[in-house]
Amino acid sequence: MVTTQAESVLRGSPYRADCPTRHILDRVGDRWTVLIVGALWDGNARFSELRRRIEGVSQKMLTQTLRGLERDGLVHRTVHPEVPVRVEYTLTEAGRTLREPLRALQEWAITHLGDVSASQEDYDHANRPLSDSTDRDK
Amino acid sequence: MVTTQAESVLRGSPYRADCPTRHILDRVGDRWTVLIVGALWDGNARFSELRRRIEGVSQKMLTQTLRGLERDGLVHRTVHPEVPVRVEYTLTEAGRTLREPLRALQEWAITHLGDVSASQEDYDHANRPLSDSTDRDK
DNA sequence: CAGCATCCTACTTGATACTG
């Protein structure tokens, strides 16, 4: 704990277990975070709207992730006290700045999807799983 | 399973549960992946070297993540059959292209760390956890 | 509608022991 935190924050510090950037990466790395930011890309959306847009997200995870994003100041939550409650979510200023790096990442993913899949097949083919000695293709 | 995969790969598809970009995001979002790529930033490293650089990673997780990265074609593994075996890891061409988006992300994290922490404190202060009515600061 | 609380499973991770 004698490490120079101030300096360590600026460079390769995430290797230190206590580095706070890890928390950020955890949040960003979260599957739903990325998708939610994407779903709020161009404007606001209500809860049920997000739920519909993001296929496969459970109500629990959506709520949970949104709360986390709100806590981190990346998403703003507005409650309209109407008869059936209406809640709208928007990206905050900070949240909008996150779109860029995430977009870059997604773009990378799309670009390299093919290569990765191909590599995986090669790998799986080379390192035969647990099949018996007969060389049958799966 | 009647969805048009080909098309869905090209745009906002990650919202579809079956979209393969999710797998990529899972990999990228992985805590250790980011750190390993960072550790291999400028050159190669041996197993034990990585283990030392990346504080907090268990031998199992390191192996596992490296295997995953190798399978995805992002990291290359070279075994030197010397007396005490020596294994070196390097980023592949594809792996190197990943550095940029990851660097952007890390930069974002560093830049916004303060804001996020501040926001978290505000949030936690506003939404008092489960303390009793007395307003004692924890 | 939007969300909270509870239960319960399944995957992830760590610790430990052993090997080429």
Added chain:
DNA sequence: CAGTATCAAGTAGGATGCTG
């Protein structure tokens, strides 16, 4: 040194039922 194998434990996440 660089792993593999195994087991125990923690946690994320889904399903369900209830509420302002």
